[in-house]
Amino acid sequence: MSTDFQRARAALGDRLRELRRSCPDGRLTGTQLAERLGWPQSKVSKLENGRQTATAEDLAAWAEGTGQPQVIGELTARLKGLESDYRSWRRQLAAGHKPVQDTLNAEHAQTKVFHAWQGAMITGVLQTADYARHVFLRYAELHRSKRDTEEAVRSRLMRQEGLYDPGKRFNILVGETALRSLICPPSVLAAQLDRLIGVVGMDTVNLGVVPFSAPLKIPPANGFLVYDERLVIVEDWHAELWINDQDSVTTYMRVWNTLRESAVFGAEAQRVISEARRSL
Known part of the structure:
Protein backbone atom coordinates (compact mmCIF):
# COMPACT_ATOMS: atom_id res chain seq x y z
CA MET A 1 0.00 0.00 0.00
CA SER A 2 1.45 3.38 -0.92
CA THR A 3 2.46 5.85 1.78
CA ASP A 4 0.40 8.55 0.08
CA PHE A 5 -2.65 6.32 0.23
CA GLN A 6 -2.08 5.55 3.92
CA ARG A 7 -1.82 9.25 4.71
CA ALA A 8 -4.98 10.07 2.78
CA ARG A 9 -6.90 7.27 4.48
CA ALA A 10 -5.64 8.40 7.89
CA ALA A 11 -6.73 11.96 7.08
CA LEU A 12 -10.20 10.69 6.19
CA GLY A 13 -10.27 8.81 9.50
CA ASP A 14 -9.36 12.00 11.35
CA ARG A 15 -12.26 13.78 9.64
CA LEU A 16 -14.67 11.01 10.62
CA ARG A 17 -13.52 11.21 14.23
CA GLU A 18 -14.04 14.98 14.16
CA LEU A 19 -17.61 14.50 12.90
CA ARG A 20 -18.37 11.98 15.65
CA ARG A 21 -17.13 14.35 18.31
CA SER A 22 -19.04 17.35 16.94
CA CYS A 23 -22.54 15.89 16.62
CA PRO A 24 -25.20 18.64 16.86
CA ASP A 25 -26.99 16.64 19.56
CA GLY A 26 -23.87 15.99 21.59
CA ARG A 27 -20.56 14.21 21.29
CA LEU A 28 -20.80 10.45 20.63
CA THR A 29 -18.41 7.76 21.75
CA GLY A 30 -17.29 5.21 19.21
CA THR A 31 -19.47 2.61 20.90
CA GLN A 32 -22.54 4.86 20.78
CA LEU A 33 -22.05 5.59 17.07
CA ALA A 34 -21.56 1.91 16.33
CA GLU A 35 -24.82 1.09 18.11
CA ARG A 36 -26.62 3.86 16.24
CA LEU A 37 -25.39 2.54 12.87
CA GLY A 38 -25.74 -1.15 13.74
CA TRP A 39 -22.02 -1.75 13.23
CA PRO A 40 -19.46 -3.58 15.37
CA GLN A 41 -17.48 -1.07 17.42
CA SER A 42 -14.28 -2.35 15.78
CA LYS A 43 -15.44 -0.99 12.41
CA VAL A 44 -15.75 2.53 13.80
CA SER A 45 -12.29 2.21 15.30
CA LYS A 46 -10.72 0.90 12.07
CA LEU A 47 -12.26 3.65 9.96
CA GLU A 48 -11.15 6.40 12.34
CA ASN A 49 -7.62 5.03 12.60
CA GLY A 50 -7.14 4.55 8.87
CA ARG A 51 -6.98 0.77 9.06
CA GLN A 52 -10.02 0.14 6.84
CA THR A 53 -11.16 1.87 3.66
CA ALA A 54 -14.72 3.18 3.90
CA THR A 55 -17.29 2.62 1.18
CA ALA A 56 -19.52 5.42 -0.11
CA GLU A 57 -22.36 3.78 1.85
CA ASP A 58 -20.25 3.81 5.04
CA LEU A 59 -19.57 7.52 4.66
CA ALA A 60 -23.22 8.38 3.99
CA ALA A 61 -24.27 6.39 7.06
CA TRP A 62 -21.61 8.11 9.17
CA ALA A 63 -22.77 11.57 8.09
CA GLU A 64 -26.41 10.71 8.81
CA GLY A 65 -25.56 8.98 12.08
CA THR A 66 -23.67 11.99 13.35
CA GLY A 67 -26.49 14.34 12.33
CA GLN A 68 -24.47 16.06 9.61
CA PRO A 69 -25.83 14.88 6.24
CA GLN A 70 -24.54 18.05 4.58
CA VAL A 71 -20.99 16.60 4.62
CA ILE A 72 -21.83 13.54 2.48
CA GLY A 73 -20.57 15.32 -0.64
CA GLU A 74 -17.31 16.25 1.02
CA LEU A 75 -16.70 12.73 2.32
CA THR A 76 -17.55 11.20 -1.05
CA ALA A 77 -15.06 13.53 -2.74
CA ARG A 78 -12.37 12.44 -0.28
CA LEU A 79 -13.13 8.79 -1.06
CA LYS A 80 -12.89 9.41 -4.80
CA GLY A 81 -9.52 11.00 -4.19
CA LEU A 82 -8.41 7.83 -2.41
CA GLU A 83 -9.73 5.55 -5.13
CA SER A 84 -8.09 7.58 -7.86
CA ASP A 85 -4.75 6.39 -6.47
CA TYR A 86 -5.46 2.98 -4.97
CA ARG A 87 -8.16 0.55 -6.04
CA SER A 88 -8.10 -2.72 -4.15
Missing part, protein backbone atom coordinates in the same frame (compact mmCIF):
# COMPACT_ATOMS: atom_id res chain seq x y z
CA TRP A 89 -9.17 -5.78 -6.10
CA ARG A 90 -11.42 -6.80 -3.21
CA ARG A 91 -13.46 -3.65 -3.65
CA GLN A 92 -13.23 -3.47 -7.44
CA LEU A 93 -14.23 -7.07 -8.03
CA ALA A 94 -17.17 -7.07 -5.62
CA ALA A 95 -19.44 -6.71 -8.67
CA GLY A 96 -17.26 -8.84 -10.96
CA HIS A 97 -14.68 -8.21 -13.67
CA LYS A 98 -17.00 -6.55 -16.21
CA PRO A 99 -17.32 -3.20 -14.36
CA VAL A 100 -13.52 -3.02 -14.15
CA GLN A 101 -13.26 -3.66 -17.88
CA ASP A 102 -15.91 -1.05 -18.61
CA THR A 103 -13.90 1.53 -16.66
CA LEU A 104 -10.77 0.69 -18.66
CA ASN A 105 -12.76 0.91 -21.89
CA ALA A 106 -13.65 4.50 -21.01
CA GLU A 107 -9.95 5.35 -20.58
CA HIS A 108 -9.09 3.65 -23.88
CA ALA A 109 -11.83 5.55 -25.68
CA GLN A 110 -10.32 8.93 -24.80
CA THR A 111 -6.68 7.91 -25.28
CA LYS A 112 -4.78 8.57 -28.50
CA VAL A 113 -1.34 7.20 -27.60
CA PHE A 114 -1.12 4.07 -25.49
CA HIS A 115 2.02 2.48 -24.00
CA ALA A 116 2.06 -0.91 -22.28
CA TRP A 117 4.56 -3.26 -20.72
CA GLN A 118 3.66 -6.81 -19.71
CA GLY A 119 6.40 -9.22 -18.76
CA ALA A 120 4.47 -12.41 -18.16
CA MET A 121 1.07 -12.05 -19.83
CA ILE A 122 -0.28 -10.81 -23.15
CA THR A 123 -1.62 -7.25 -22.91
CA GLY A 124 -5.42 -7.13 -22.69
CA VAL A 125 -5.98 -5.15 -25.89
CA LEU A 126 -4.26 -7.94 -27.89
CA GLN A 127 -5.84 -10.94 -26.16
CA THR A 128 -8.00 -13.47 -27.95
CA ALA A 129 -11.35 -14.32 -26.38
CA ASP A 130 -10.17 -17.75 -25.22
CA TYR A 131 -6.98 -16.39 -23.70
CA ALA A 132 -8.88 -13.60 -21.91
CA ARG A 133 -11.40 -16.14 -20.64
CA HIS A 134 -8.69 -18.17 -18.92
CA VAL A 135 -7.07 -15.05 -17.43
CA PHE A 136 -10.37 -13.91 -15.91
CA LEU A 137 -11.06 -17.38 -14.52
CA ARG A 138 -7.63 -17.54 -12.87
CA TYR A 139 -8.05 -14.13 -11.24
CA ALA A 140 -11.61 -14.91 -10.12
CA GLU A 141 -10.22 -17.99 -8.37
CA LEU A 142 -7.43 -15.97 -6.77
CA HIS A 143 -9.66 -13.18 -5.48
CA ARG A 144 -12.71 -15.41 -4.89
CA SER A 145 -14.75 -12.85 -6.78
CA LYS A 146 -17.96 -12.98 -8.74
CA ARG A 147 -17.63 -14.96 -11.97
CA ASP A 148 -18.95 -12.88 -14.82
CA THR A 149 -16.37 -14.24 -17.23
CA GLU A 150 -18.27 -14.03 -20.50
CA GLU A 151 -19.44 -10.48 -19.84
CA ALA A 152 -15.87 -9.47 -18.92
CA VAL A 153 -14.47 -11.08 -22.07
CA ARG A 154 -16.94 -9.22 -24.27
CA SER A 155 -16.11 -5.93 -22.55
CA ARG A 156 -12.36 -6.46 -22.94
CA LEU A 157 -12.67 -7.34 -26.63
CA MET A 158 -14.67 -4.15 -27.28
CA ARG A 159 -11.58 -2.00 -26.84
CA GLN A 160 -9.81 -3.88 -29.63
CA GLU A 161 -11.88 -1.75 -32.00
CA GLY A 162 -9.35 0.98 -31.23
CA LEU A 163 -6.65 -1.02 -33.02
CA TYR A 164 -8.37 -0.11 -36.29
CA ASP A 165 -8.74 3.58 -35.51
CA PRO A 166 -6.14 5.52 -37.56
CA GLY A 167 -6.13 8.25 -34.92
CA LYS A 168 -4.72 5.94 -32.23
CA ARG A 169 -1.28 4.44 -31.62
CA PHE A 170 -0.55 1.38 -29.49
CA ASN A 171 3.06 0.99 -28.33
CA ILE A 172 3.21 -2.41 -26.66
CA LEU A 173 6.12 -4.33 -25.17
CA VAL A 174 5.87 -7.92 -23.94
CA GLY A 175 8.48 -10.17 -22.40
CA GLU A 176 9.26 -13.52 -23.97
CA THR A 177 7.94 -15.06 -20.75
CA ALA A 178 4.47 -13.85 -21.79
CA LEU A 179 4.79 -15.85 -25.01
CA ARG A 180 5.48 -19.07 -23.14
CA SER A 181 3.49 -18.84 -19.89
CA LEU A 182 0.79 -21.52 -19.86
CA ILE A 183 -1.88 -19.52 -18.07
CA CYS A 184 -4.14 -21.34 -20.54
CA PRO A 185 -4.04 -24.66 -22.46
CA PRO A 186 -1.33 -24.92 -25.15
CA SER A 187 -3.91 -24.81 -27.96
CA VAL A 188 -5.27 -21.50 -26.63
CA LEU A 189 -1.78 -20.04 -26.27
CA ALA A 190 -0.96 -21.17 -29.82
CA ALA A 191 -3.95 -19.25 -31.18
CA GLN A 192 -2.96 -16.25 -29.07
CA LEU A 193 0.55 -16.28 -30.55
CA ASP A 194 -0.90 -16.52 -34.05
CA ARG A 195 -2.89 -13.40 -33.21
CA LEU A 196 0.30 -11.58 -32.15
CA ILE A 197 2.10 -12.55 -35.35
CA GLY A 198 -0.80 -11.06 -37.30
CA VAL A 199 -0.62 -7.80 -35.33
CA VAL A 200 3.03 -7.16 -36.22
CA GLY A 201 3.03 -4.70 -39.08
CA MET A 202 -0.31 -3.01 -38.34
CA ASP A 203 0.06 0.72 -38.84
CA THR A 204 -1.54 1.52 -35.48
CA VAL A 205 0.45 -1.03 -33.45
CA ASN A 206 4.13 -0.98 -32.54
CA LEU A 207 4.67 -4.40 -30.93
CA GLY A 208 8.03 -5.22 -29.39
CA VAL A 209 9.24 -8.37 -27.68
CA VAL A 210 11.99 -8.47 -25.05
CA PRO A 211 13.71 -11.83 -25.66
CA PHE A 212 15.22 -13.95 -22.91
CA SER A 213 18.65 -13.30 -24.45
CA ALA A 214 18.33 -9.51 -24.48
CA PRO A 215 20.64 -7.48 -22.21
CA LEU A 216 18.58 -5.45 -19.75
CA LYS A 217 19.41 -2.05 -18.26
CA ILE A 218 16.75 -2.48 -15.56
CA PRO A 219 15.00 -5.56 -14.17
CA PRO A 220 11.52 -5.93 -15.69
CA ALA A 221 8.95 -5.66 -12.92
CA ASN A 222 5.17 -5.17 -12.74
CA GLY A 223 3.17 -4.61 -15.88
CA PHE A 224 1.78 -1.13 -16.45
CA LEU A 225 -0.28 0.89 -18.91
CA VAL A 226 0.25 4.55 -19.85
CA TYR A 227 -2.59 6.60 -21.31
CA ASP A 228 -1.50 9.70 -23.29
CA GLU A 229 1.27 10.29 -20.73
CA ARG A 230 -1.44 11.59 -18.36
CA LEU A 231 -2.30 8.42 -16.42
CA VAL A 232 -0.49 5.23 -15.45
CA ILE A 233 -2.27 2.11 -14.26
CA VAL A 234 -0.12 -0.42 -12.42
CA GLU A 235 -1.44 -3.84 -11.46
CA ASP A 236 -0.33 -5.61 -8.30
CA TRP A 237 -1.73 -8.70 -6.60
CA HIS A 238 -3.77 -6.76 -4.07
CA ALA A 239 -4.72 -3.62 -5.98
CA GLU A 240 -4.48 -1.38 -9.00
CA LEU A 241 -2.64 1.91 -8.66
CA TRP A 242 -3.94 4.82 -10.76
CA ILE A 243 -1.16 7.37 -10.93
CA ASN A 244 -1.56 10.79 -12.51
CA ASP A 245 1.11 13.03 -10.99
CA GLN A 246 3.45 14.11 -13.77
CA ASP A 247 6.71 13.12 -12.08
CA SER A 248 5.53 9.53 -11.64
CA VAL A 249 4.11 9.32 -15.16
CA THR A 250 7.48 10.54 -16.47
CA THR A 251 9.24 7.82 -14.47
CA TYR A 252 7.05 5.10 -15.99
CA MET A 253 7.66 6.45 -19.48
CA ARG A 254 11.40 6.35 -18.75
CA VAL A 255 11.00 2.72 -17.69
CA TRP A 256 9.09 1.93 -20.89
CA ASN A 257 11.70 3.58 -23.09
CA THR A 258 14.49 1.76 -21.25
CA LEU A 259 12.79 -1.61 -21.78
CA ARG A 260 12.23 -0.68 -25.41
CA GLU A 261 16.00 -0.58 -25.90
CA SER A 262 16.05 -4.33 -25.14
CA ALA A 263 13.13 -5.20 -27.43
CA VAL A 264 13.02 -6.46 -31.00
CA PHE A 265 10.40 -5.38 -33.52
CA GLY A 266 9.05 -6.29 -36.95
CA ALA A 267 10.41 -9.46 -38.53
CA GLU A 268 12.67 -10.17 -35.54
CA ALA A 269 9.69 -9.95 -33.17
CA GLN A 270 7.76 -12.31 -35.44
CA ARG A 271 10.70 -14.74 -35.30
CA VAL A 272 10.72 -14.78 -31.47
CA ILE A 273 6.93 -15.25 -31.38
CA SER A 274 7.12 -18.02 -34.01
CA GLU A 275 9.80 -19.87 -32.02
CA ALA A 276 7.55 -19.79 -28.96
CA ARG A 277 4.67 -21.00 -31.14
CA ARG A 278 6.71 -23.95 -32.46
CA SER A 279 7.77 -24.92 -28.95
CA LEU A 280 4.12 -25.73 -28.18
Whole structure:
Protein backbone atom coordinates (compact mmCIF):
# COMPACT_ATOMS: atom_id res chain seq x y z
CA MET A 1 0.00 0.00 0.00
CA SER A 2 1.45 3.38 -0.92
CA THR A 3 2.46 5.85 1.78
CA ASP A 4 0.40 8.55 0.08
CA PHE A 5 -2.65 6.32 0.23
CA GLN A 6 -2.08 5.55 3.92
CA ARG A 7 -1.82 9.25 4.71
CA ALA A 8 -4.98 10.07 2.78
CA ARG A 9 -6.90 7.27 4.48
CA ALA A 10 -5.64 8.40 7.89
CA ALA A 11 -6.73 11.96 7.08
CA LEU A 12 -10.20 10.69 6.19
CA GLY A 13 -10.27 8.81 9.50
CA ASP A 14 -9.36 12.00 11.35
CA ARG A 15 -12.26 13.78 9.64
CA LEU A 16 -14.67 11.01 10.62
CA ARG A 17 -13.52 11.21 14.23
CA GLU A 18 -14.04 14.98 14.16
CA LEU A 19 -17.61 14.50 12.90
CA ARG A 20 -18.37 11.98 15.65
CA ARG A 21 -17.13 14.35 18.31
CA SER A 22 -19.04 17.35 16.94
CA CYS A 23 -22.54 15.89 16.62
CA PRO A 24 -25.20 18.64 16.86
CA ASP A 25 -26.99 16.64 19.56
CA GLY A 26 -23.87 15.99 21.59
CA ARG A 27 -20.56 14.21 21.29
CA LEU A 28 -20.80 10.45 20.63
CA THR A 29 -18.41 7.76 21.75
CA GLY A 30 -17.29 5.21 19.21
CA THR A 31 -19.47 2.61 20.90
CA GLN A 32 -22.54 4.86 20.78
CA LEU A 33 -22.05 5.59 17.07
CA ALA A 34 -21.56 1.91 16.33
CA GLU A 35 -24.82 1.09 18.11
CA ARG A 36 -26.62 3.86 16.24
CA LEU A 37 -25.39 2.54 12.87
CA GLY A 38 -25.74 -1.15 13.74
CA TRP A 39 -22.02 -1.75 13.23
CA PRO A 40 -19.46 -3.58 15.37
CA GLN A 41 -17.48 -1.07 17.42
CA SER A 42 -14.28 -2.35 15.78
CA LYS A 43 -15.44 -0.99 12.41
CA VAL A 44 -15.75 2.53 13.80
CA SER A 45 -12.29 2.21 15.30
CA LYS A 46 -10.72 0.90 12.07
CA LEU A 47 -12.26 3.65 9.96
CA GLU A 48 -11.15 6.40 12.34
CA ASN A 49 -7.62 5.03 12.60
CA GLY A 50 -7.14 4.55 8.87
CA ARG A 51 -6.98 0.77 9.06
CA GLN A 52 -10.02 0.14 6.84
CA THR A 53 -11.16 1.87 3.66
CA ALA A 54 -14.72 3.18 3.90
CA THR A 55 -17.29 2.62 1.18
CA ALA A 56 -19.52 5.42 -0.11
CA GLU A 57 -22.36 3.78 1.85
CA ASP A 58 -20.25 3.81 5.04
CA LEU A 59 -19.57 7.52 4.66
CA ALA A 60 -23.22 8.38 3.99
CA ALA A 61 -24.27 6.39 7.06
CA TRP A 62 -21.61 8.11 9.17
CA ALA A 63 -22.77 11.57 8.09
CA GLU A 64 -26.41 10.71 8.81
CA GLY A 65 -25.56 8.98 12.08
CA THR A 66 -23.67 11.99 13.35
CA GLY A 67 -26.49 14.34 12.33
CA GLN A 68 -24.47 16.06 9.61
CA PRO A 69 -25.83 14.88 6.24
CA GLN A 70 -24.54 18.05 4.58
CA VAL A 71 -20.99 16.60 4.62
CA ILE A 72 -21.83 13.54 2.48
CA GLY A 73 -20.57 15.32 -0.64
CA GLU A 74 -17.31 16.25 1.02
CA LEU A 75 -16.70 12.73 2.32
CA THR A 76 -17.55 11.20 -1.05
CA ALA A 77 -15.06 13.53 -2.74
CA ARG A 78 -12.37 12.44 -0.28
CA LEU A 79 -13.13 8.79 -1.06
CA LYS A 80 -12.89 9.41 -4.80
CA GLY A 81 -9.52 11.00 -4.19
CA LEU A 82 -8.41 7.83 -2.41
CA GLU A 83 -9.73 5.55 -5.13
CA SER A 84 -8.09 7.58 -7.86
CA ASP A 85 -4.75 6.39 -6.47
CA TYR A 86 -5.46 2.98 -4.97
CA ARG A 87 -8.16 0.55 -6.04
CA SER A 88 -8.10 -2.72 -4.15
CA TRP A 89 -9.17 -5.78 -6.10
CA ARG A 90 -11.42 -6.80 -3.21
CA ARG A 91 -13.46 -3.65 -3.65
CA GLN A 92 -13.23 -3.47 -7.44
CA LEU A 93 -14.23 -7.07 -8.03
CA ALA A 94 -17.17 -7.07 -5.62
CA ALA A 95 -19.44 -6.71 -8.67
CA GLY A 96 -17.26 -8.84 -10.96
CA HIS A 97 -14.68 -8.21 -13.67
CA LYS A 98 -17.00 -6.55 -16.21
CA PRO A 99 -17.32 -3.20 -14.36
CA VAL A 100 -13.52 -3.02 -14.15
CA GLN A 101 -13.26 -3.66 -17.88
CA ASP A 102 -15.91 -1.05 -18.61
CA THR A 103 -13.90 1.53 -16.66
CA LEU A 104 -10.77 0.69 -18.66
CA ASN A 105 -12.76 0.91 -21.89
CA ALA A 106 -13.65 4.50 -21.01
CA GLU A 107 -9.95 5.35 -20.58
CA HIS A 108 -9.09 3.65 -23.88
CA ALA A 109 -11.83 5.55 -25.68
CA GLN A 110 -10.32 8.93 -24.80
CA THR A 111 -6.68 7.91 -25.28
CA LYS A 112 -4.78 8.57 -28.50
CA VAL A 113 -1.34 7.20 -27.60
CA PHE A 114 -1.12 4.07 -25.49
CA HIS A 115 2.02 2.48 -24.00
CA ALA A 116 2.06 -0.91 -22.28
CA TRP A 117 4.56 -3.26 -20.72
CA GLN A 118 3.66 -6.81 -19.71
CA GLY A 119 6.40 -9.22 -18.76
CA ALA A 120 4.47 -12.41 -18.16
CA MET A 121 1.07 -12.05 -19.83
CA ILE A 122 -0.28 -10.81 -23.15
CA THR A 123 -1.62 -7.25 -22.91
CA GLY A 124 -5.42 -7.13 -22.69
CA VAL A 125 -5.98 -5.15 -25.89
CA LEU A 126 -4.26 -7.94 -27.89
CA GLN A 127 -5.84 -10.94 -26.16
CA THR A 128 -8.00 -13.47 -27.95
CA ALA A 129 -11.35 -14.32 -26.38
CA ASP A 130 -10.17 -17.75 -25.22
CA TYR A 131 -6.98 -16.39 -23.70
CA ALA A 132 -8.88 -13.60 -21.91
CA ARG A 133 -11.40 -16.14 -20.64
CA HIS A 134 -8.69 -18.17 -18.92
CA VAL A 135 -7.07 -15.05 -17.43
CA PHE A 136 -10.37 -13.91 -15.91
CA LEU A 137 -11.06 -17.38 -14.52
CA ARG A 138 -7.63 -17.54 -12.87
CA TYR A 139 -8.05 -14.13 -11.24
CA ALA A 140 -11.61 -14.91 -10.12
CA GLU A 141 -10.22 -17.99 -8.37
CA LEU A 142 -7.43 -15.97 -6.77
CA HIS A 143 -9.66 -13.18 -5.48
CA ARG A 144 -12.71 -15.41 -4.89
CA SER A 145 -14.75 -12.85 -6.78
CA LYS A 146 -17.96 -12.98 -8.74
CA ARG A 147 -17.63 -14.96 -11.97
CA ASP A 148 -18.95 -12.88 -14.82
CA THR A 149 -16.37 -14.24 -17.23
CA GLU A 150 -18.27 -14.03 -20.50
CA GLU A 151 -19.44 -10.48 -19.84
CA ALA A 152 -15.87 -9.47 -18.92
CA VAL A 153 -14.47 -11.08 -22.07
CA ARG A 154 -16.94 -9.22 -24.27
CA SER A 155 -16.11 -5.93 -22.55
CA ARG A 156 -12.36 -6.46 -22.94
CA LEU A 157 -12.67 -7.34 -26.63
CA MET A 158 -14.67 -4.15 -27.28
CA ARG A 159 -11.58 -2.00 -26.84
CA GLN A 160 -9.81 -3.88 -29.63
CA GLU A 161 -11.88 -1.75 -32.00
CA GLY A 162 -9.35 0.98 -31.23
CA LEU A 163 -6.65 -1.02 -33.02
CA TYR A 164 -8.37 -0.11 -36.29
CA ASP A 165 -8.74 3.58 -35.51
CA PRO A 166 -6.14 5.52 -37.56
CA GLY A 167 -6.13 8.25 -34.92
CA LYS A 168 -4.72 5.94 -32.23
CA ARG A 169 -1.28 4.44 -31.62
CA PHE A 170 -0.55 1.38 -29.49
CA ASN A 171 3.06 0.99 -28.33
CA ILE A 172 3.21 -2.41 -26.66
CA LEU A 173 6.12 -4.33 -25.17
CA VAL A 174 5.87 -7.92 -23.94
CA GLY A 175 8.48 -10.17 -22.40
CA GLU A 176 9.26 -13.52 -23.97
CA THR A 177 7.94 -15.06 -20.75
CA ALA A 178 4.47 -13.85 -21.79
CA LEU A 179 4.79 -15.85 -25.01
CA ARG A 180 5.48 -19.07 -23.14
CA SER A 181 3.49 -18.84 -19.89
CA LEU A 182 0.79 -21.52 -19.86
CA ILE A 183 -1.88 -19.52 -18.07
CA CYS A 184 -4.14 -21.34 -20.54
CA PRO A 185 -4.04 -24.66 -22.46
CA PRO A 186 -1.33 -24.92 -25.15
CA SER A 187 -3.91 -24.81 -27.96
CA VAL A 188 -5.27 -21.50 -26.63
CA LEU A 189 -1.78 -20.04 -26.27
CA ALA A 190 -0.96 -21.17 -29.82
CA ALA A 191 -3.95 -19.25 -31.18
CA GLN A 192 -2.96 -16.25 -29.07
CA LEU A 193 0.55 -16.28 -30.55
CA ASP A 194 -0.90 -16.52 -34.05
CA ARG A 195 -2.89 -13.40 -33.21
CA LEU A 196 0.30 -11.58 -32.15
CA ILE A 197 2.10 -12.55 -35.35
CA GLY A 198 -0.80 -11.06 -37.30
CA VAL A 199 -0.62 -7.80 -35.33
CA VAL A 200 3.03 -7.16 -36.22
CA GLY A 201 3.03 -4.70 -39.08
CA MET A 202 -0.31 -3.01 -38.34
CA ASP A 203 0.06 0.72 -38.84
CA THR A 204 -1.54 1.52 -35.48
CA VAL A 205 0.45 -1.03 -33.45
CA ASN A 206 4.13 -0.98 -32.54
CA LEU A 207 4.67 -4.40 -30.93
CA GLY A 208 8.03 -5.22 -29.39
CA VAL A 209 9.24 -8.37 -27.68
CA VAL A 210 11.99 -8.47 -25.05
CA PRO A 211 13.71 -11.83 -25.66
CA PHE A 212 15.22 -13.95 -22.91
CA SER A 213 18.65 -13.30 -24.45
CA ALA A 214 18.33 -9.51 -24.48
CA PRO A 215 20.64 -7.48 -22.21
CA LEU A 216 18.58 -5.45 -19.75
CA LYS A 217 19.41 -2.05 -18.26
CA ILE A 218 16.75 -2.48 -15.56
CA PRO A 219 15.00 -5.56 -14.17
CA PRO A 220 11.52 -5.93 -15.69
CA ALA A 221 8.95 -5.66 -12.92
CA ASN A 222 5.17 -5.17 -12.74
CA GLY A 223 3.17 -4.61 -15.88
CA PHE A 224 1.78 -1.13 -16.45
CA LEU A 225 -0.28 0.89 -18.91
CA VAL A 226 0.25 4.55 -19.85
CA TYR A 227 -2.59 6.60 -21.31
CA ASP A 228 -1.50 9.70 -23.29
CA GLU A 229 1.27 10.29 -20.73
CA ARG A 230 -1.44 11.59 -18.36
CA LEU A 231 -2.30 8.42 -16.42
CA VAL A 232 -0.49 5.23 -15.45
CA ILE A 233 -2.27 2.11 -14.26
CA VAL A 234 -0.12 -0.42 -12.42
CA GLU A 235 -1.44 -3.84 -11.46
CA ASP A 236 -0.33 -5.61 -8.30
CA TRP A 237 -1.73 -8.70 -6.60
CA HIS A 238 -3.77 -6.76 -4.07
CA ALA A 239 -4.72 -3.62 -5.98
CA GLU A 240 -4.48 -1.38 -9.00
CA LEU A 241 -2.64 1.91 -8.66
CA TRP A 242 -3.94 4.82 -10.76
CA ILE A 243 -1.16 7.37 -10.93
CA ASN A 244 -1.56 10.79 -12.51
CA ASP A 245 1.11 13.03 -10.99
CA GLN A 246 3.45 14.11 -13.77
CA ASP A 247 6.71 13.12 -12.08
CA SER A 248 5.53 9.53 -11.64
CA VAL A 249 4.11 9.32 -15.16
CA THR A 250 7.48 10.54 -16.47
CA THR A 251 9.24 7.82 -14.47
CA TYR A 252 7.05 5.10 -15.99
CA MET A 253 7.66 6.45 -19.48
CA ARG A 254 11.40 6.35 -18.75
CA VAL A 255 11.00 2.72 -17.69
CA TRP A 256 9.09 1.93 -20.89
CA ASN A 257 11.70 3.58 -23.09
CA THR A 258 14.49 1.76 -21.25
CA LEU A 259 12.79 -1.61 -21.78
CA ARG A 260 12.23 -0.68 -25.41
CA GLU A 261 16.00 -0.58 -25.90
CA SER A 262 16.05 -4.33 -25.14
CA ALA A 263 13.13 -5.20 -27.43
CA VAL A 264 13.02 -6.46 -31.00
CA PHE A 265 10.40 -5.38 -33.52
CA GLY A 266 9.05 -6.29 -36.95
CA ALA A 267 10.41 -9.46 -38.53
CA GLU A 268 12.67 -10.17 -35.54
CA ALA A 269 9.69 -9.95 -33.17
CA GLN A 270 7.76 -12.31 -35.44
CA ARG A 271 10.70 -14.74 -35.30
CA VAL A 272 10.72 -14.78 -31.47
CA ILE A 273 6.93 -15.25 -31.38
CA SER A 274 7.12 -18.02 -34.01
CA GLU A 275 9.80 -19.87 -32.02
CA ALA A 276 7.55 -19.79 -28.96
CA ARG A 277 4.67 -21.00 -31.14
CA ARG A 278 6.71 -23.95 -32.46
CA SER A 279 7.77 -24.92 -28.95
CA LEU A 280 4.12 -25.73 -28.18
